[in-house]
Amino acid sequence: MAxxxxxxxxxxxxxxxxxxxxxxxxxxSKSVKNIRSVYVNEQSATVDDGKLKEYRVNVKITFEVK
Known part of the structure; x- marks a missing residue:
């Protein structure tokens, strides 16, 4: 069992x-080892002058604890 x-x-x-x-x-991954998966929880973006300027994500990262 993991x-x-x-x-x-x-x-x-x-x-x-x-x-x-x-x-x-x-x-x-610089500080967390054994990453198993990533789940994109939320996406958003900023808009400047009617154009997308910056894409943002809120993710959940799952890793195994050894």
């Missing part, structure tokens, strides 16, 4: 929600 833990991470990107998600996982 023991899993979930943390919530916020990230942003100028490119896309997918890129913001990748950045969240990359940043979390």
């Amino acid at each position: 023991v899993l833990k979930v943390i919530e991470v916020l990230a942003n990107s100028d490119e896309s929600w997918e890129d913001a998600t990748k950045k969240a996982v990359a940043e979390a």
Whole structure:
């Protein structure tokens, strides 16, 4: 049986929600090992002059505790 833990991470990107998600996982993996999955909980964006400026995600990252 594995023991899993979930943390919530916020990230942003100028490119896309997918890129913001990748950045969240990359940043979390600097201090968290054995990441198993990522769940995109929320997506939002900022708008400037009628155009999307920044993509934001709120993700839940699941990792195994050893």
